[in-house]
Amino acid sequence: MGVSLATTPFNFLMDDTSPVQAVIDAFTSGDPVTAIARGFAIEASYPDDPAVLNHLGAIHLQYSQPAHALRVLRRAFDLAPTSSVICVNLGLALEVDQQFEAAADAFGLAAAYKPDFVVAHFNRGRMCVRTERFQDATDAFAEVIVREPTNADAWNYWAGSMSLLNRLDEALSGYERALTINPGHLSTLRDHAIVAMRAGQPVRALPSLDRALAIDPSWANGQQHRGRAHTQSGRFADAETDFAIALTLDPGNRDALNGRAWLRHISDDRMGCLRDLEALVAEDPTNAEACAFLGLAYLREERFAEGWSAYESRWDVPANAGIFDGATRFRWDGSQDLTGRSILVMSEQGFGDTIQFCRYVPMLVNRGARVILAVQPPLQGLIAGMPWAHHLVTDSAPVPDTDFFCPMLSLPQAFGTEPGTIPSPGRYLETSPEKRASWQRRLAIPDHSPLPSQREPRAGGWGSFHLPTGNTNPLVGISWRGNPGNRGDAQRSIPLATFVEALPAGLRYVSLQKDTTEDERAHLAERGILNVAEALDDFAETGALCDVLDLIITVDTSIAHLAGALARPVWILLCRIPDWRWFVDRTDSPWYPSARLYRQATAGDWAPVITAVQNDLASVTTGP
Incomplete structure (x- = not known):
């Protein structure tokens, strides 16, 4: 904290005649x-x-x-x-x-x-x-x-x-x-x-x-x-220079390597990012943050074997210390026999992660395991009805005694998942028929009209997808922003005023956003978009609503995962550097075959994405 005020001893009351x-x-x-x-x-x-x-x-x-x-x-x-x-x-x-x-x-x-x-x-x-x-x-x-x-x-x-x-x-x-x-x-x-x-x-x-x-x-x-300050200020060229100088002065400066890796990640220099992270890990294999970051970089490139393995280092990051202190049972790594044994599967990270990776739980059941699943409370109502959810607890409850445990995002590593072997390629969650019927009544869907979830699966992929025509206009659900507490939310969310520019007249729109601001509510009302936020108590309710919609258009948030897990047609609008799970350049998702991906070409510029959605909405409303 800088220099000290004078801390030399005080020799008051003495002069040079002192005996000292x-x-x-x-x-x-x-x-x-x-x-x-x-x-x-x-x-x-x-x-x-x-x-x-x-x-x-x-x-x-x-x-x-x-x-x-x-x-x-x-x-x-x-x-x-x-x-x-x-x-x-x-x-x-x-x-x-x-x-x-x-x-x-x-x-x-x-x-x-x-x-x-x-x-x-x-x-x-x-x-x-x-x-x-x-x-x-x-x-x-x-x-x-x-x-x-x-x-x-x-x-x-x-x-x-x-x-x-x-x-x-x-x-x-x-x-x-x-x-x-x-x-x-x-x-x-x-x-x-x-x-x-x-x-x-x-x-x-x-x-x-x-x-x-x-x-x-x-x-x-x-x-x-x-370099980090310039990175956060969007001055990427200056940041690259700063990191280069830092590494010239101190070639082993891990903070500089890590900072440059992040800079290269967000500026979409994927190979440069990988080189920096690999150098960090080669120099110090115990650097848990770098190992976990490298794992995500590999996963984004669909290098699953390397990615899942490196990503396991997330549990050695100091911020995650003690999360599994109560889990004294054995960690399941895929090799142990589960016949007649119990296993605790613990959710981690966000709602979307739990929805995406709970698909692995039936695979544990198929191996003869009795699964105790710990998930966030808002997801319990949705997952509780699944036949493979033998015993459900909240993620904050005392850790029950089981033979094994496994964090949810470690299941892909345990099952040796590759891009071509992602399980549950279709619908793997179900919603309550009673809740669906309630939404059908509220949205005035005629009784004789089959719910979207009851229609025959489309054939031929997205090329044959069209919104239904009939006595009522098609129903489209929208979600324009995610959790403000998420570090990348500012990049992945879209202002409502911008988002609605993609929505043509002639369709009925329903907001799937649970928390809306006063300005957003006014804007929804002005555009005639139904706001049902007060009824969306949990994901069971939101899932039932998604099941009666013809299409969901959303940014990268839990709604995207929910719609995908229900095999609902979902268009996902992605920022320039999206989460690893959407991979690179793809317009489809092996996690969710019912999804279509729209990607930013330039960070912060949503206009081309909105235009693409407008054009595609026009095309799917004029078909057979």
Whole structure:
């Protein structure tokens, strides 16, 4: 957290006639043995003089004799426990002895006895940081700032303490105050930039990174931080240069390699991304983040054998530590016999992942297993009706006792899945007939009209797909955004006003969006799009609604997986760099044969995608 306020010992109340001068003379002449001997003599001559003992202790500290300093200063403190100067010097001696709690207490006493003694407050703050009492630290540094508002060191340390409390906006403001006072302070520039990156504010980080690197161009870590900031700001060419410089300065800089791999991933340099990740893993096979990232990169390229294996490293990532602490049973890897045995399959990640990978559960049942399936509560109603869901629990429930367990996204690895052997190529989930009938009534679908899920499967793929004609206009469900908490949601979601441009008149539209904003609700009403958000309690209800629709048009969200698992015709609108499961360049999906994929050609530009959907909607509404 930058430089320290002066922490040298205080030698107040003494002059060059002090008896301690003889000790100083010996130290300065390079004779510590004589100095220490003279110190013992002074202790014997002035055993009850706290001023002399304080001065002697301070000199011992100054000349790196901490054991002697601590002994003498303890004696001085016993004689004058309310002396703020002695308390500070004792605190410094305790700090050198790594007694940080005791040092904080000593500095606290000094501040209590002399509230305007800023050095006491400052040093107490430092010791509170060392003992991870971060709120106490900020309070102590604030006491300095109140008395010395232009003290750059105090602002710097206060900001550092705020960052340790994860109060990042306040931390950034503190660093900025420090830089107003001392604009060229390298440590503060670095700290400000790093915290700004933690706060997801690359634009705020870049000026400090630029200034810090102008002062110290050899700061390799700063170069990689600037690469990340430029990446997040969309300045990909600048980011590539930054990472190259960082790796020239420090060829083994893993953060730079990892940052460049991510840059190349989002700029669609797939082979460059793979090379960086393979280099990272080759250098350090225990780098779980890089291994898992490499696994996803392989999966995107449909290199399943390598991908599933590398992706297993996700469980070694620190953020995932302890997730399966309660699962003391054996991990099932596909080789163990399951006949008559129980296995716990645990959902992971999002709703869409659970919908996509629950297709493997019937395969476990076929091997003779009794499956206990732990899924998110909103999915329970949908999955509970499946014959292979022997026993369903919530993913937050206590872990039941079973013979084996397996995370859900590890099942493809256990079954040796390849692109050509993806199981359940058609409909593998079912919905409630009662719920479907309820939606049929609500949407005024004539009783004599078969529900879409009851119609004969189309033949010949998408070329023969047409929306039905008859007494009512076809029903199309829409979903334009995903979970705002998802890191990539801003890229994969489409503003409603843009999305509805793809929707021609003459069709009936139903919003499948569960949570809508006030503006979105107004826009839906203006366009005559039915909003049934209040009725979509869970995926069982949403699935039943999907089952009575003729077509679903959605961005990459759980609705896409739900429609695909129900084998409903679904058009999925994908951002330029979509999730791995949609692979590269394909317009179809081996996971969901009923899906048609629409891909962005340029990041952020949805106009060509919307036009393609418009054209295809026109073509499927004018057929037989």
